[in-house]
Amino acid sequence: MLPIFYSIGLLIILPASFIISLWKAPFKSKLEWLLDSMLTTALIVWLFQAGNWSWVGYYVSFLWLILLIVTFIFSWKKIRNLPFTIKYSLNQKFSIGIYILLILVFGTYNALVVKSYSVAEKGIELSFPLKNGTYYVGQGGNQVAMNYHQAHPGQKYALDILKLNTIGTRANGLYPEELNKYQIFEDNLYSPCNGKVVNVKNDLPDLTPPKSDSENPEGNHVTLSCENDDATTILLAHMQKGSLVVAKNEKVTTGQKLGKVGNSGNTSEPHLHIHAEKDGRGVPIIFNDRFLVRNSLVR
Template identity: 80%
Template structure:
């Protein structure tokens, strides 16, 4: 979808012979809202984070080239039944993709007060695969306890999360075995450390968190869960007090997970609590360097 769909719409804008400026305008608007939607909501870590900027460049080029072809046409003309049908399709698509973009705008903001944490990973470019206050950007959003959860990946120099599209070898994922640090001063309230790391696409729905550390941070009454850690890597104990930046263990692929990543969320009384890093509320496609 991140390649074929934008390619089709940009090619149509570039190649189609329009009968009026109205047809061109509707086609252009549909293409713009489609590209903007995919730019923000697509998970670009699969084919390359920086690849998404190529579509913006091609969109600008197609817009300029097509305008040169239609600038002398009338704004409206007498339309055949097929042309009227096409205009109707443009209007429907504009409403659909426009609505998607409106939902995405919502995902960037929260009304609730968030918990400020220190980012728990270092030495790399980290990518938010799931995050935000809307289910189109963050599938966790439909689960009350994980409403503001983040799934974090690490990008290589090509802007992808792994060597290959979906490798089974865990070490081909850039984030696998990365050191994981405490995001706050606090106390360890629970750990799990003996579950296996599974080769994708295997998962363990019986133990959804996998190996994990649960923290109760100072000055907050919400618990922080860091999940899917590497088997045997956890170096803190239940009841231990920890400092911000203290190593907790390593990122793994245990539990109900599709591939190596860090899952982190804050929860209070069964409800998700927003978390921020340096006052940033992270959403899908956010980068932390």
């Protein structure tokens, strides 16, 4: 239940409290309003980019941007006749200092997020391995702030991919135990390249969320060696038990069915984990000229 409360607190309660504060606060000067506006903007923009919106609804993130603009307009009308500065008390000066500090903190967060959108290393071009839906990147990018895999050299640039329903959430319910309530569960998984199957695993159980199997982190999986870069291996992990339709050393073509998405291995819920690895280090993955990051959509 902890991820549920964390998501609701971070993505709903926190931005709501900041927007209400900007709307209702009894500002004494335009400087106070400006600092509050800058802090609220920095927070909302950071959450818009870095929050995992698949829990509460992808489209909710755009609602906060709209509410932010509306709040700017109405709060400005309330304070536009105030002086820019006044003679501040000690407590007011302390509050201004806190505002400035928090603006710097969230400004740094936003800078790290922006940095995650690009990569200097040469990537491997692949075809997106899922079809027939709206797919959402839950973990991805070139910074730990957007992609926790960045902390692990062999999984650097890895992606965790979910599927969204019509209201922009990844499941019917906040954190259901039933696997078929997750949109991506049992989706067909296709080869992202022409190549050869290096390894497979097909007999591990699909687990009830939030149970996981840390002793078999990849779960049921396929490892591929692609023709365009046979020194790099591609891992597609957490597949459904018994769903694999390819064998070790078999040659595959782009778009050939490999199996289905499941919930096996070290996973908290059904999703596709994919990463490319060369000489023990992660390699950036490029899908149709796109380097995907958290909150990217593939339709």
